[in-house]
C-alpha cells in the first residue's frame with residue numbers, strides 16, 4: 203500500500219539519521235556551545251550556541267537525540283523540558299542584541315510530558331517562545347531535520363522561513379498518539395500517519411513550509427556531508443534574501459506569513 | 471438581574487455529563503441535589519461546595535458581559551476538511567456537520583465586542599461543546615481577527631480559555647494556529663494592548679501552550695485542569711501515579727503560572743477592577 207506518510211516517519215526516525223550535532227560539526231565553524239537557562243538548569247535535549255556558517259555568525263539552536271541508550275537518557279530522547287525552551291529564548295535574545303541571525307534545527311518526538319515539566323511551566327515556556335520569536339528583530343530560519351512533533355517542535359520553530367528535509371515529518375501530534383486517541387488503539391499508527399498529511403510535500407501544499415530540502419537518494423543517513431552541504435547552502439541563500447529587508451519589514455512579513463495559515467470557508 | 475426572562479432560551483448550556491435536564495440537579499462534586507434555578511443564579515456553580523460546572527461560550531457571555539452588549543464577529547467562518555481526514559468514526563467533514571447541528575454553534579470559539587460594567591472590551595470564549603474546544607483553522611482565524619480588532623480599537627482583550635486538546639483532523643494546520651495567535655498577541659502587546667486570559671476547566675494542549683499562557687494577567691476559575699500534556703499521557707510516560715491536585719488551578723498558582731484564582735461569581739468585578747487599575 204502506498205503510504206508516504208508512514209515511510210517518512212520511519213526515515214525521520216532512522217537510527218543513523220543525522221542529528222543537530224552532526225550538522226553543527228559539518229557546517230558551523232568555531233561553534234561555542236552555551237549552556238543553561240539562568241533559572242533552573244541546562245537541558246541537554248536542546249543545544250544552543252554561536253558559530254560561523256560561511257562568513258556569518260549565527261545563533262544555532264537545535265533539539266538533540268542520543269545514539270546510545272546512555273546518550274538518549276542524557277538527551278531525554280530529544281524531548282525538551284521548559285528550561286530547554288527558556289535556554290533557547292535566552293540565546294535568541296542574545297542574537298537580537300548583537301544582530302545575529304538565528305538558525306533552528308527541529309528534531310523532536312515532542313516536548314517532555316512529565317511532572318517536573320508541568321511544575322516548571324512547559325506550556326508557558328513554549329507559548330513565550332512563540333510570542334517572542336514572532337517579533338524577534340533578526341532573521342530566523344527554521345529547518346525540520348527529522349521529527350517535528352507538536353508544540354515541542356514549534357517551540358523553536360517560528361521564523362521567517364520554515365524549511366523541511368525531504369524525509370522529515372511535521373504535525374500536531376505523533377501518529378502513535380493520534381492512533382490511540384482517534385482509533386483507541388496503538389495499532390493504527392500507519393493509517394494515522396497517512397491521514398495527518400505530515401510529509402514535506404503535504405506541508406508545502408498546506409502553505410506551512412517555504413521549501414523542501416532535497417536529501418541524498420537513499421536518505422540523509424547515507425551521506426552526512428552531502429546533506430550538511432545542502433542545508434548550509436539553503437540556509438545561506440535564504441539569509442541573503444532576508445537581509446535585504448529592513449527590521450520592520452522583516453517582522454511585518456513574518457506576522458503576515460503566520461496570519462495567512464489556515465483553511466476555512468467564509469460565507470458572506 | 472433578570473435571568474428568568476431569558477430562561478426559555480437558557481443562559482448557558484452545560485455539557486451532557488455535567489447536568490441532566492430537570493428541575494433538580496445533582497452536583498457532580500459533592501452529590502448535593504440542588505434546585506436548578508439556584509445553580510443558574512450562582513452562574514452554574516454549586517452553592518454548597520463551590521464546584522464550577524463546565525459551561526459553554528454562551529454561558530460566559532451571559533455571566534460576565536453587560537446584558538445585550540455582545541456583538542458577535544465572524545459567525546460565518548466554518549471549518550473545511552482540507553486534509554480529507556477519516557478516522558475510525560468516519561470523516562471530519564461529517565463530524566463537523568453533525569457537531570454544528572448538535573451544538574448549535576459553527577465552531578469552538580465565539581468572538582465579539584461587548585461591555586463589562588460599561589467598559590468596551592473584545593471578548594473571546596472557547597466553546598467546549600464543539601469538539602472539546604480543540605483549535606483548528608477557524609478557531610485560530612477568529613481569535614486572530616479578534617486580536618486585530620482589539621489592536622485597532624485600542625480596547626482590552628479578554629479570552630476565556632478552554633481546550634481538551636488538538637484538532638488532529640487538521641494536522642499541522644491546527645498546530646500552526648498556536649503560532650498565528652501568539653504572533654498577533656505579540657503585536658498587540660507591542661502596541662500597549664491589555665490582555666487578560668481566563669483559564670477554565672480544562673485548558674490543555676496547544677491552547678495552553680499559546681494564548682492561554684500569554685495574558686498580561688492570567689486568572690483561573692477554581693479547580694480547573696490546566697496543563698500542557700494531559701494527565702493520562704504523563705502517567706503513561708512516567709509509569710507512576712500523579713500527585714494529588716496536580717495540574718489544577720491551585721497547583722499553577724503555587725508554581726507561579728497563574729496570577730489569581732477567581733470564583734465565577736466574582737469574575738466580572740475582577741475584570742472591571744483590573745481594567746480600571748491598568749488602563
Ligand SMILES: [Zn+2]
Pocket residue numbers: 497498499500501502516517518519520521
Ligand atoms: Zn457541590
